Amino acid sequence: MTERAYTPEITTSFTVHDLLRRRAELQPDRIALNVDDGPTIGYGEWDRRSNAVARGLIDAGVRHGQVIGLVFDGLDWIDYAVAYMGVLKAGATATHLNQNVGADEIVRRMEFCSAVGLLHGEDVRPPAAFTGFTGTVTSMASQDTSDPQIGVDVTDISDILFTSGTTGPAKGSASPHGNLTYGRGPEGFHLFGDPEPLLTPMPLGTTASATTINFSIHTPSTLVICPIDAPERMAQLIEKFSIGSIMITPWLAMQLVHSGATERHDLSCVETIANASTALPPAIARRLLEAMPNARLNMSYAASEAVPASIGHTFDPAVPMATGRPLRGTELRIADEHGEEAPTGELGEIWLRSPAPKRYYFDNPELNAKVHADRWTRTGDLGRVDADGLLHFFDRRNVAIRTRGTLVSTIEVEAALYEHPAVRAAAVFGMPGADGDQEVTAAVALADPAALDELPGFLAGHLAPEQIPGRIHQVDVMPRSANGKVLKHVLRDRLTGRAG
Template sequence: MTDLERPLVVPDMLRLRAKYYPDQVALRVDGRTELTYRDWERGAYARARGLIELGLKPRQRVGLVFGGMDWIDYVMSYLAVQNAGGTTIHLGEQVEPAEALRRLEETDAVGVVLGRGRTAPEGFNGWVVRPGDLAGGHDDSPLSVGIGPEDLSDILYTSGTTGRGKALGVPHGNLTFGRAPDNFKHLGDPLPLMVPIPVCTTPSVTTSSIVLSTPATLVLSPPGDIERMAELVEEYRIASVMINPAIAHKLVRTNVHEKYDLSCVDTLGTAAAPLPPRIARQLLEMFPGAKVNSAFTAAEAYTGVIVNTFDPAKPTSLGRPAPGSELRVTDEHGRPVPDGQLGWIWVGSQAPKRKYLFDHAQTARVQVGHWTWTGDLGRIGPDGDLMLFDRAVDAIRVGDELVSTIEVEYALYEHPAVMEAAVMNVPQPDGTDAVGAALALDDPTALPDVQALAARTLAPHQVPTRYLLVDELPRSVNAKVLKRYLRPRLAEVAPSGG
């Protein structure tokens, strides 16, 4: 069977890009360094041979420990492990050393590749190597190690919003699903894409997959540096900018659109969590020629995706399934419910499934046939769009009513002083839950006005009875709010009377 006939694995995507477009720039990092597909492929092959020389065997696990803007060595090392047949574990600087050691030990990692200024977790007993030590003197010609689409390319960890992150095994076929060799040929010179995210994280794996499967040059900017992001947009005439909610919230509090020419941007995309309608409207005001697109899925799914273009007339819509994806909303027994009725959200895809490595019972609950249970509640609207109600673990039972924390947050965001908002349950001594809200306000004296807005626009059972003011919300590396750190603080706040 030839390369063009067999199912693709992750290294094939780089091989095909380098074959058809060797001199095209794949990555441009902060406007300072860049990497072509040819150099990426050759560097990955040379480093793969260095890993094999160290003793790495197919299907063994290797940790990647990178931080800062060390993207070139990171993606080179990532594809080196893949080309050697290994499985990567991504340990960015946001992962504490003790947690990094736990992940390396529970996945039986045999070694780690360290980026600039990074050190291996104390107590790790495998081999440790720097990227530069892998490449020297090694052949950079292609090699084949016999891995297939069902073999694991990565072990990713869930965001840990409700507890310690869990290991998900990601098969090659999950990342290459829907790709065929002819997909890697394109006409014209596509406009560049910007992604301001941290290196060596679950989002950076998605980013690497994007740059391998789309023709656009990826411009990487420092996460959270809105000024630098705007400079690079203007300099390279960026057409699409991928942002997470944390960046979106920072972006709308700036005036960068008045200082820089951002008219080249035609798409703002987000995937980590839905944007509050007020934030989406403000983005459209800052980028009048752009649209705000979103992609909704579950970490366990990835290829089953619901996509949407924000419409102010339908502010809470998540949209409809992308091509190749399916959607259903069911009762607790897995039976479809009528449109308009609240139920469990499932997304479907024929791609190889992601599985929990150490929780087979959870895998069995989440993955049923080609369907993936997202753990979210929602309903199908009258026009066929999916309307998200809430994460099931976040929804709050107040008397006989179920409160959507998302709906309450959206209402709070309508006050202009609210920079960030997180709504959650606050356990009470009698075993019931109260509705609490953690807020970052640009003017703390505006809290009474925010409370009045909530009382005026929300149903009585939705109104928060406890408010906590914070400088900023704690977030995971995936930009999701870590409510478990806020809940104990909210429990200490006296009720406001809601």
């Protein structure tokens, strides 16, 4: 691997809202968002309405660099998109929230980033404990829809994005405009003909929703948005609109294949499936491809702190657990305990680097010093690179289980559990065991409760002895974050009786 000194590089001249302005000039009538085959918004309307919100915020006293919270839920995507771009056009910074995290957590995050105001959906009641101003898109909008022309640089902070909180309290990171627009410009707006729409069932008020809005400004396709917990509706929309591509998380994929909706609808129009968020079990990947026989399944890996650096490839049944190779502008290092590059095939920490303006943890210099060095991001994830240059994601360092003198990947054990036809959801984690070891423990939701007794014998044919869970608990539902990731720390506490 070639080493070189790294200095910050500005690789784009556009802010996020610059691209919306340009898109509105070039394609004012093209539909940007179609919400569940109902409300739509075009780029011209989006631009004008967000100008009005920006002017309303400025009139309310919002100044450059101040933080505004966005609390939207359900399918209120159009007002969310207008509010988000309005905040950025006012020169402010957005942070994305939803009511699922609870009023206390909303207030904690708002206080953490010194937010001065909060824009919310018409059906959202802002937390009473928040002391800043609050308003809806309607109440905040000025009558003046002209662009306020506030000067914003690509190095200015566009967003404070919070992690999913799957392993503990959510952490906030500051993302500059140039991080989100890296490698993107108006040249991506055009595509000959009428591009096929793209389906994206994502939760509002999350890092994923912010990414979706930014993607909608750049992609030639209309984004069709549907609920995240309605697989039948997802399949209906795919069939009705002849959806060419879908953006999906593992939890959404599991709901889709287990619901039977793939058998009731023709999904052969899908050509690309993009999986993100976390590892997709190979058993689920195969079932998705059976339901969408003309599709390729693109797998990707990224750490929120390292975006836009990412790893990806097309799912290959011959190497089902492979994550991929570095994508354009991404450098990858598997680092040993000394920070040196680990030999091929050996386990180490995944480090990522790109020339884009970086994200840093907000107001946390100690953590930044620990995670970021020479523009590398130390992800805290473990992996290995094989002889063909493919990255194999192993696990989060703080989630992998130390037992019997070896390290067990919860990802690999969960993948084996999903091979059993009765397993609908699985989560694997460590519990205190003998002699300071951890015991491999699993929680499963089953289509047939009688299958619980079959699992140890079934896993013996798929895993090494030290990987087989010593205890397997049956649960009705898994506690999940807004984007569907299992909250393993909550599950562990429930099973040990420390929480309800």
